[in-house]
Amino acid sequence: MHLVVVLAVVSLPLVIGATLIAVLARRPDPAPSDAAAAARRHAGAVNVLALICLFASMAVGLGVLTGSSADGRQGIYLGLVPAAAGLAFAAVQGLGELTWPRPSGTIRRAPLTRRTTSDVAPGRLRRATWCWSALTAVTLVACGAASDDGRGITRTFTDGSAGAGPFPGWFYGVPLLLATTAVLLASETVLGLVARRPAVMDAAPEWDLGLRRTSSRRLLRGVQLVLGWTAAGVLFIAGAAVHSVGVGGSANGIATGAAGYAAVGIASMVLGVVAWLGSTAAVFLPARPVVADGAAALSPHGLLA
Amino acid sequence: MSMQIEIDLASGVPPYEQIRSQVVAHASAGRLRAGDRLPTIRALAVDLGVAAGTVARAYRELETSGVVVTRRRTGTVVADGAPATDVGLGRAAAEFVAAARARGLTDEAVVDLVRGTLLTPLGDGRSG
Incomplete structure (x- = not known):
């Protein structure tokens, strides 16, 4: 458990630092109109506010919980910290979409094409959010089935048994499953808001679509990060417990049938580290440019595109 | 180049009529083809910053004149017999x-x- 918290505490400043560098280094292209500039400013400000909420929630959550007494529920609360931060992040992004600048002036323009969530959401990041969620769900269900008391795992052998915990059985699994589902639903809801928000006046439809994709990418980067960290934590803790019952607890020094437990434990821990690295690296994936009808790439992106 | 609707709220022509005539114009020019899906009433109204009823009326008139048809599953699509110029x-x-x-x-x-x-x-x- 402590190793997972240490990983989170170490990665948080790294992600915040890299994010700050990305924000400060980026110089957006000139906007095609005042309305477009205002829309981009709005999107940028909302994103910065959402990022502050995300990182502050994580830092405060981890700080408070690691300093508190280790009772039975501390593990649940620690596991819920990324999801809670993700919900705060998505809520701010959603508020930003609801307060999107309305069309003004007497001349109004709108594209005569239908927009769906798939049009505005970058496929790779959206798939990553679903992938981390599925990985968390499958792991939690498997762990729930493998655990007897919902909090630990036990291996019995001829002359005794070995147990280890914490293990993400149903005691930890149910709240984590609910939290993961809530983050995923919040993310999809905000993507719907991005697709339905008013078009930017005095900007080409391609530019408007580009700004929508920027907003979606910013949202999905944060959401997949918290879902990836949740998956990583679950996999690592489950792996550590399974490995522990595999290598220990043998009465006569011969761990009969324990090699499988140890291998599964190590594989789960490795997968956890991969999920942690993958979700952290995905935050900095470069954006694919929006190309209109085979023409030059359009770049409406501002802060942290 | 994407298709756009442009309306002038200061014009003497009602906004619904501007929407209707421009959809017909896009269909006549061949930019809108049979089966193309139009935005939902709500989406186009939000984009243009007008009341949903305005877009609904334009779509109703288009449907009456046979330019579009509204289906439960696919929404409003350009009809097969939409005006297409030579x-x-x-x-x-x-x-x-x-x-x-x-x-x-x-x-x-x-x-x-x-x-x-x-x-x-x-x-x-x-x-x-």
Whole structure:
């Protein structure tokens, strides 16, 4: 458990630092109109506010919980910290979409094409959010089935048994499953808001679509990060417990049938580290440019595109 | 180039009529083809910053005139019998508009010119 918290505490400043560098280094292209500039400013400000909420929630959550007494529920609360931060992040992004600048002036323009969530959401990041969620769900269900008391795992052998915990059985699994589902639903809801928000006046439809994709990418980067960290934590803790019952607890020094437990434990821990690295690296994936009808790439992106 | 609807709220023409006529114009020019899906009423209303009823009325008129059909699953789509201009005439219209714009005419002036030409009796237009 402590190793997972240490990983989170170490990665948080790294992600915040890299994010700050990305924000400060980026110089957006000139906007095609005042309305477009205002829309981009709005999107940028909302994103910065959402990022502050995300990182502050994580830092405060981890700080408070690691300093508190280790009772039975501390593990649940620690596991819920990324999801809670993700919900705060998505809520701010959603508020930003609801307060999107309305069309003004007497001349109004709108594209005569239908927009769906798939049009505005970058496929790779959206798939990553679903992938981390599925990985968390499958792991939690498997762990729930493998655990007897919902909090630990036990291996019995001829002359005794070995147990280890914490293990993400149903005691930890149910709240984590609910939290993961809530983050995923919040993310999809905000993507719907991005697709339905008013078009930017005095900007080409391609530019408007580009700004929508920027907003979606910013949202999905944060959401997949918290879902990836949740998956990583679950996999690592489950792996550590399974490995522990595999290598220990043998009465006569011969761990009969324990090699499988140890291998599964190590594989789960490795997968956890991969999920942690993958979700952290995905935050900095470069954006694919929006190309209109085979023409030059359009770049409406501002802060942290 | 994407299709756009542009409405002028200060114009004497009601917004629903501007939407209706521009959808017909896109269909006539061949940019909208049979089966193409139009935005939902709510989405287009939000984009344009007008009431949903305005777009709903435009769509209703388009449906009445057979330009679009509304289906439960696919929403509003361009109908099979939507007005489609002859390809040669469409090209001629595009060349005419390009030439008029190149000479500095505004879009309103181009429309006035066409209206004026249409007022000319048939026999007069065939000379030369």
